[in-house]
Amino acid sequence: MGFKTSSHFHTPTLLTEPEWKTIYPQWTKTHYRLQCPHAGLFQCRLTGLVFLMEGEGEVLYRTVQWDDSLLHSTGRTPAGPLFSIECLQGAVRQLHLPHCEITSGKGFDSLSVAHVTGDSVEVLQPVRVTYSHAVVDITDLSLWGLVSSYFSSSVEGQVLLFHKPQLRKPTLNVHLLPVNVPVTEVEREQRDCKYIQIPSNCPLTCGETYKLCCDSAEKNKIQPLVEKFRREYGPNYHPTFQVFLEASTEDVEIRLLKRGDEEVWTRQVPLRDTVLVGGLEVRAVEQLRSVRCKFVEKVSEPTIKGLLDGLLHKKVINDYEKDSVKVTAERADKARDIIDMVLHKGPNACLTMKTLLCELDQYLCSELGLR
Structure with a gap:
């Protein structure tokens, strides 16, 4: 076990936020998945992480537990979540890690970036610090997180x-x-x-x-x-x-x-919505059952894709269930699989699907009487 401090990066400079594209990742119980279609800056809307991509790539990331004993030898404490990050294409060139510091007379001088590999940690100075993120150049991916030499008041x-x-x-x-x-x-x-x-x-x-x-x-x-x-x-x-x-x-x-x-x-x-939600959920089950045949007949391919992404994000279905629908050849078969799967999962799932469908295709919802 050991640590080293790198001086490859210059002293942090306070800057305003750059322009980046903010998108929702796919989210499962174990990780986030961000699809970056081209080079540029992409922000995860759920975690606040920003990736500078040199080209197209898929980034997989999740939060993991800090090893307090490992950090103790550095004299620093966690100042943000520790992220495990992977990108098979190797396209990530820079990370913008979200921080919560309130600027004071010392600015953000206490912030550093920890790069954890195995049983060692390398402490790096950020390239720059904005009002919400600390930026660090990277050459490889593993565990990355913010640390502080002291806790600001x-x-x-x-x-x-x-x-x-x-x-x-x-x-x-x-x-x-x-x-x-x-x-x-x-x-x-x-x-x-x-x-x-x-x-x-x-x-x-x-x-x-x-x-x-x-x-x-x-x-x-x-x-x-x-x-x-x-x-x-x-x-x-x-x-x-x-x-x-x-x-x-x-x-x-x-x-x-x-x-x-x-x-x-x-x-x-x-609190009223949460108290009354039971009645809304029961009604959603009845509505989806009553419009099942018409839904299968009328729903479009783009709406099906949006439903699958939304139901996965809301944890109504898992990756395996989503993939099982995707491999079905015919549009009507996909629609039938989705609505039957959701009906089988009960009132909460039905209310979620109804809400998503109304957001994705208002015209179809009006025709089905789901408004």
């Missing part, structure tokens, strides 16, 4: 909310995390919970004690009473706070306070 954070509707005691899981933690990484651990998309940005201070408050406190209980904010980069993302709600709660005001009861974040959180 304040970082760009995010408050993520996950609602678990239950008949007796619904819960709201509240996560305080650095903004460069991908939401998808947290979401996949929140089984049976619905992610509530709400403005989440919030400056957070490392080591500061925070308290969560909500209206109707006598009915909606919160645990713990206070908690310190720490940078967490997985692989486990446990809730910072948990709110136990009354079953009839349709919305709630959440406030985050730091020491001295200074309010740093407040939002009105709608």
Whole structure:
């Protein structure tokens, strides 16, 4: 085990963001897949990673756990997720790693890039640092991540909310995390919970004690009473706070306070959609069953392709199921396979397919009566 510090790159320079194309990757339970059709800068919309490609290529990447014992010898700590990156075409020439630092008098001098290979780590200075990314030139791919020589007092954070509707005691899981933690990484651990998309940005201070408050406190209980904010980069993302709600709660005001009861974040959180979703899901099953024959007859090839990509992204189907549909020769057979597969998976899957179909082909949805 060992480490080395490289001086091949010059001192980081603060720049504004370059122009890049932002696209959704394919996402499975184990990795992200980004198809880059030509040379240029491509940003992953889920993780914030940016790849400078010298030509066409397919990039496979996933987050892995930092080895704290390996980093300890470098005197640095994680400042972002650690990514395992592969590209068979060898077309990746530069990485833009998302950071969460808030600029201060020292700028971003604390940021470095760790290149982990086996039981050794090489610490590199970024080529440059923008307000959201640290840029590093690369010659080979393995494990790459941001590290810091110290934790800045304040970082760009995010408050993520996950609602678990239950008949007796619904819960709201509240996560305080650095903004460069991908939401998808947290979401996949929140089984049976619905992610509530709400403005989440919030400056957070490392080591500061925070308290969560909500209206109707006598009915909606919160645990713990206070908690310190720490940078967490997985692989486990446990809730910072948990709110136990009354079953009839349709919305709630959440406030985050730091020491001295200074309010740093407040939002009105709608819960009605998650409470009523059961009825919507049941109706989606009935609708898809009733329009099955007409769907098979009318749906187009581009819409089928979009449905497959969307259902894979939403984790309704897996790679094997998607490929099994792709090899089917006839368009009608593909359509029949998709709708039967989704109907077999139950109400949640049916509601997801209906939503995707309405986004992809509004005319077809109107004709099928799915609006």
